[in-house]
Amino acid sequence: MTDTATTTLPKVYIVAGRREDAYTGDLGGALHTADGELLWSHVSSTTGWLRRDLTTGFTDRKRDLERRYPDGYDVVWLAPGDPLPWEDAADAEIRQLRAQIESLRSVERQLRHVGECGSLMPYPALRRAGTDALAVADLIRDALDVR
Numbered sequence: 633m634t635d636t637a638t639t640t641l642p643k644v645y646i647v648a649g650r651r652e653d654a655y656t657g658d659l660g661g662a663l664h665t666a667d668g669e670l671l672w673s674h675v676s677s678t679t680g681w682l683r684r685d686l687t688t689g690f691t692d693r694k695r696d697l698e699r700r701y702p703d704g705y706d707v708v709w710l711a712p713g714d715p716l717p718w719e720d721a722a723d724a725e726i727r728q729l730r731a732q733i734e735s736l737r738s739v740e741r742q743l744r745h746v747g748e749c750g751s752l753m754p755y756p757a758l759r760r761a762g763t764d765a766l767a768v769a770d771l772i773r774d775a776l777d778v779r
Contacts, residue, residue: 641701642705642706644663645666645708647664648661658676662674668717674686
């Protein structure tokens, strides 16, 4: 395994998600082949652990990658919103819209939870915004910017 995409080795893609939880900071991601086949997904505490957990951190995953790519492979990191090499423009737009919808749902869940428990403690971004309507609007705008 190499960490750059500059060789002629086959590529596997880590597609990183947004932070799963504002409180814990966990980061979800998935490992795909060059043609988009999903190999597996994982949630880790950091980008470094996510890379390791998706490639060499588990014996079965490492063994499967070694079988698929006996001469080695390159790991390419794709951040949220990066184009997927196996996706056409229409698929990319649909994926982007779905990500925006999910991001808005996350903000809505956080706001509902705050309303139910009366505490902003688990949500640092909401805590900073407080009751300022413009600050809350900025959070929603940020939720729409999933790139």
